[in-house]
Amino acid sequence: MLRVTGVAKRFGPVVTARDVSFEVAAGEALGLVGPNGAGKTTLLDIVGGTQRADAGTVVLDGRDITRLGAAARADRGIARSYQVPRPFGGLTVYENVLVGASFAGQRHARTGPADDAGAQAWHALEVTGMTEVANTPSGSLRLLDRKRLEVARALATRPRLLLLDEIAGGLTDRELPQVVRLVRSLRDDGVAVVWIEHVLHALLDVVDRLMCLAAGEVIAQGDPHDVIRSPEVIEVYLGSTVDAVTDPAPDPATTPPGETA
Numbered sequence: 001m002l003r004v005t006g007v008a009k010r011f012g013p014v015v016t017a018r019d020v021s022f023e024v025a026a027g028e029a030l031g032l033v034g035p036n037g038a039g040k041t042t043l044l045d046i047v048g049g050t051q052r053a054d055a056g057t058v059v060l061d062g063r064d065i066t067r068l069g070a071a072a073r074a075d076r077g078i079a080r081s082y083q084v085p086r087p088f089g090g091l092t093v094y095e096n097v098l099v100g101a102s103f104a105g106q107r108h109a110r111t112g113p114a115d116d117a118g119a120q121a122w123h124a125l126e127v128t129g130m131t132e133v134a135n136t137p138s139g140s141l142r143l144l145d146r147k148r149l150e151v152a153r154a155l156a157t158r159p160r161l162l163l164l165d166e167i168a169g170g171l172t173d174r175e176l177p178q179v180v181r182l183v184r185s186l187r188d189d190g191v192a193v194v195w196i197e198h199v200l201h202a203l204l205d206v207v208d209r210l211m212c213l214a215a216g217e218v219i220a221q222g223d224p225h226d227v228i229r230s231p232e233v234i235e236v237y238l239g240s241t242v243d244a245v246t247d248p249a250p251d252p253a254t255t256p257p258g259e260t261a
């Protein structure tokens, strides 16, 4: 479904992507890990269309979308959540999601029968377990609900490819499984997912494949358990936490050293 080939990006002297290539199949979940500053968010930006790569191509469903902006990519089914949730604080949860659903509704109306944006927004709240806080001002939400609202706003656009940026960071041991279940259910419903996450055991509960970036380069990708056992990944990212991550009863709060949630 998604094929990224030979992507390069730099900000002045800082190289954030160097010949990065990967693929995501329809309905597949790919985890993206790596040290702070490795270039993970920039790569998501390049796939989502909010950043333009210096070189390389992004192909969705066989069509080259490299030169398309974020709105045109959203039209084609790409949606994303942001590391720092940015809801419209004065609007309720429902209203926030309705904004996304309305834009998507207008787009779909151009090519087919008009959607009911309200129904679509409500559906996104149901899927994310947020109906009980639908009328709560989003500025007063606890962290878990702010994270879920990010996902709900993205879902309201009816994506086929969902880009998630650290939606598990900062959550408690009791909250984490809810996010894991949510992402897994989306994947199981056929939505392809690319998920950046430092909370590795949450990622490992969901993703089909894992890719590790360091200094803008892919240092490993493939089976998640192979990737976290890769000597290079252990050296530059996991260090001694690899045993905690793969332990049968891992500490849910485990985050690699030096990483921010």
Ligand SMILES: Nc1ncnc2c1ncn2[C@@H]1O[C@H](COP(=O)(O)OP(=O)(O)OP(=O)(O)O)[C@@H](O)[C@H]1O
Pocket (backbone or CB within 6 Å): 011, 014, 016, 034, 035, 036, 037, 038, 039, 040, 041, 042, 043
């Ligand atoms: N717009 C920008 N202008 C200049 N430098 C940038 C810009 N965006 C990102 N960078 C730099 O590019 C590098 C990669 O940043 P990026 O946010 O993609 O990394 P990351 O792997 O997502 O990190 P983290 O895990 O901390 O979120 C960093 O050194 C960052 O400071």
